[in-house]
Amino acid sequence: MRPERARVTGGEQIGPYTLLRVARGGIEPGIPGQFFMLEAPGRPLPRPMSLCLAPPGELEFLIDPIGPGTRALCALQPGDELAILGPLGNGFRLDVERPLLVGGGIGTAPLPYLSEALGSPPAILGFRTARHAEAARLVPNAEVVLEPTYVTEAMPPGHDVLACGPEPMLAAVAQLEPAAQLAWEAAMACGYGACYGCAVEVDGELKRLCVEGPVLAAEAVAA
Ligand SMILES: Cc1cc2nc3c(=O)[nH]c(=O)nc-3n(C[C@H](O)[C@H](O)[C@H](O)COP(=O)(O)OP(=O)(O)OC[C@H]3O[C@@H](n4cnc5c(N)ncnc54)[C@H](O)[C@@H]3O)c2cc1C
Ligand code: FES
Structure with a gap:
């Protein structure tokens, strides 16, 4: 698989995150929850990023600058x-009747595109601080909770939950809603099944998250 070259069209600071805009060219935006490997010039390894939004002619990525790869992309x-x-x-599977989007921190990243695809369903987003919560403005119909309140305390029952966030949050969501769809994270070197760097246990077997996921049914993943 060969990466394409794309040109940056802009960037916007949203709290501690950067919304990076890239010219789409011939690249398909794909299905919400799918991801792209992005590589800044001069960095040896690409980094996996969910698509945040796909306005006409562009692809947008919400990036948390936590290390050298993400800082290079934000710059x-x-x-x-x-x-x-x-x-x-x-x-994510989009054939859901009563969607509820649940996000934690930078796990908000794939939810704007998902919300658009599902007609702006209700969302519950949890953040560490009010500054991090600025990202909630990208998701319509979002209720925000700040720590020490957790998203699981605000989740109404009876919904088809689609969630992305840190592992402890996903584990807690899975406990409440075993049928939830969860977008997981793992360190990824290739992104397309070649390196086995992203192996996780699914249905009792080691599977590559970049191929089987990143979105998995909650009940498929061993706690
Ligand atoms: C499918 C997928 C989609 C993603 N989408 C986004 C996104 O939309 N926006 C975004 O900001 N980030 C996203 N990430 C996470 C992002 O890829 C990592 O933060 C990034 O690769 C870190 O690279 P770095 O060089 O900046 O930091 P590194 O130096 O690689 O890591 C810095 C620190 O973060 C830890 N870390 C690195 N990667 C992860 C990870 N995946 N999970 C938990 N801890 C990690 C490291 O152990 C280290 O302590 C996604 C990851 C996956 C697998
Ligand atoms: S990232 Fe290489 S196999 Fe998944």
């Missing part, structure tokens, strides 16, 4: 080029 300027591969993996 890109309009006109800079990056390498982009995707869409990759399995996204």
Whole structure:
């Protein structure tokens, strides 16, 4: 698989995160929950990023600058080029009757595109601080909770839950809603099944998250 070169069209600071805009060219945006491998110039390894939004002619990624790869992506300027591969993996199933989106922190990233695809269903988003919660403005119909309140305390029953967030949050959501669809994270070097760096236990077997996921049914993943 060969990455394509794409040009940065802009970037916006949203709380501690950067919304990076990239010219779409011929790249398909894919299904919400799928991801792309993004590589800034001069960085040896690409980094997996969920698609946040796909306005006409662009792809947008919400990035938390937690290390060298993500900081290099956040520092890109309009006109800079990056390498982009995707869409990759399995996204969310969209055949749900009463969707409820649940996100935690940077796990908010795939929810704006998902919300658009599902007609702006209700969402519950949890953040560490009010500054992090600025990202909630990307998701319509979102109720925000701040720590020490957790999203699971605000989740109404009887919904088809689609969630993305840190592992402890996903585990807690799975306890409440065993039929939830959960977008998991793992360190990924290739993104398309070649390196086995992202293996996790699914249905009692080690599976590559970049191929089987990142979205998995809650009941498929061993706690
Ligand atoms: C399918 C998928 C979609 C993702 N979507 C997004 C997104 O939309 N926006 C976004 O900001 N990030 C997203 N991530 C996470 C992002 O890829 C990592 O934060 C990034 O690769 C870290 O690279 P780095 O070089 O900046 O930091 P590194 O130096 O690689 O890591 C910095 C620190 O974070 C830890 N870390 C790195 N990767 C992860 C991870 N995946 N989970 C938990 N801890 C980790 C490391 O152990 C280290 O302590 C996604 C990950 C996956 C697998
Ligand atoms: S990231 Fe290489 S196999 Fe999944």
